[in-house]
Amino acid sequence: xxxxxxxxxxxxxxxxxxxxxxxxxxISTRFMSxxxxxxxxxxxxxxxxxxxxxxxxxxKQKPWxxxxxxxxxxxxxGTRHNVGxxxxxxxxxxxxISMSALTxxxxxxxxxxxxxxxxxxxxxxxxxxxxxxxGAIVSYYKIxxxxxxxxxxxxxxxxxxxxLLPKGGHGGHNGMKSIISHLKGSRDFPRLRIxxxxxxxxMDPANFVLRPFSKxxxxxxxxxxxxxxxxxxxxxxxxxxxxxxxxNSPKTLEHLG
Numbered sequence: 396x397x398x399x400x401x402x403x404x405x406x407x408x409x410x411x412x413x414x415x416x417x418x419x420x421x422i423s424t425r426f427m428s429x430x431x432x433x434x435x436x437x438x439x440x441x442x443x444x445x446x447x448x449x450x451x452x453x454x455k456q457k458p459w460x461x462x463x464x465x466x467x468x469x470x471x472x473g474t475r476h477n478v479g480x481x482x483x484x485x486x487x488x489x490x491x492i493s494m495s496a497l498t499x500x501x502x503x504x505x506x507x508x509x510x511x512x513x514x515x516x517x518x519x520x521x522x523x524x525x526x527x528x529x530g531a532i533v534s535y536y537k538i539x540x541x542x543x544x545x546x547x548x549x550x551x552x553x554x555x556x557x558x559l560l561p562k563g564g565h566g567g568h569n570g571m572k573s574i575i576s577h578l579k580g581s582r583d584f585p586r587l588r589i590x591x592x593x594x595x596x597x598m599d600p601a602n603f604v605l606r607p608f609s610k611x612x613x614x615x616x617x618x619x620x621x622x623x624x625x626x627x628x629x630x631x632x633x634x635x636x637x638x639x640x641x642x643n644s645p646k647t648l649e650h651l652g
Contacts, residue, residue, distance in 0.1 A: 458505075458512040459631060460538050461486065462529055464547040464570040467519040475591040476604040478616070479547040479570075480517050482589060485620040486627055487515050499535070500528040511631040525570040530577030543584040544630065545574060546623070550600055552590025554612065555619045559587050559626060559642040561635045585635055587623060587642070 463483030471477050487494045492506035492515055501516040514536070518528035533543060541561075547570055552558055562583045565571035575582055594603030608616065622642065630638035 456512055457538060457542060458514050458536065459508075459542045459544065460514050460516065460529075460532055460536070461544045461627065462516045462518065462525075462546065462574075464522060464525050464545065465517060466522050467517075471605070473607045473613075474605050475608065476522060476548055478589045478591060479545075481616070482546045482587070482620055482623050483515050483517055486624055489624050499531045501532070503532075508628060509632045513631070523569040524573050526573035526575070526577030529574050533578060540578060540581050540584040543578075544587060544627070545571065545584065546587045546589065547571065548591045548604065549588040550591060550593060550604070552588055552592075554590050554592035555615045556590040557587060557619060557622055557626065557642045558590075559585065559630075559635075559639045561585050561639070585630070587626065589619065589623070 461483060463479035463481070465471065465477035465480035466474075473481075484494070486492070486508075487504055490506055490508050490513075492504045492513070494502050494504040494515060494517065496503045497519070499516070500520050501518045503517075504515045506513060506515075514532065516528065516532060518525040520527050529543070529545070532538070533540075547568060549558070549566070549568070551566065563586060564582055565575055571586070578584070591604065594600050626638050626642045629641055
């Protein structure tokens with residue numbers, strides 16, 4: 396992406412940036428360095444691509460919808476059932492995408508990952524009716540099912556383990572049941588499952604998924620989220636097969652560590 400800033404003044408730019416609300420100042424050092432490089436190259440007389448080239452190409456692409464599942468409200472923050480929310484928050488922070496809009500019954504944001512347009516969503520409908528939000532977004536933007544990635548918790552995976560599949564059933568997960576129902580029964584959309592482990596002893600799974608993570612578990616999940624962020628980048632740029640190989644490899648966490 397090439398950015399041309401006539402008569403660029405870094406001090407003025409910084410001052411202008413600081414006048415924006417904090418939620419709109421998510422701008423990475425990578426973005427800043429590219430902007431400065433593009434400006435200095437322009438002044439030096441280098442031949443640069445036309446600024447309109449990339450946006451025109453991007454507009455032709457159908458966006459990806461990346462959905463994290465969870466329950467809204469402070470009561471559920473940091474609980475196992477909300478790990479999908481946390482993964483989407485990690486993606487948004489990493490890619491500089493604001494999630495401040497509330498639309499389609501979701502906290503919602505738009506941006507680019509690489510050169511691929513994406514929409515991030517966290518349904519605010521409560522888990523069991525997540526499909527109301529996801530179905531509305533998919534229908535409005537006419538997003539192909541193959542470009543809807545749903546991220547959610549899984550009791551049947553070991554804690555902090557990821558599994559990426561191109562399609563499948565709901566596996567007893569109520570949020571996924573709702574989404575499949577609102578996508579007219581289609582199961583042909585990718586899903587990234589995050590293991591939260593099995594409940595100890597005879598604990599009711601319904602109670603277990605609403606328990607918060609321990610400090611040690613949260614630290615371990617940070618590595619899982621970094622793996623997930625990289626998996627999403629690979630998925631969007633190189634496709635589901637390469638991303639699934641990356642995610643499902645037992646050496647992934649060792650590689651990131």
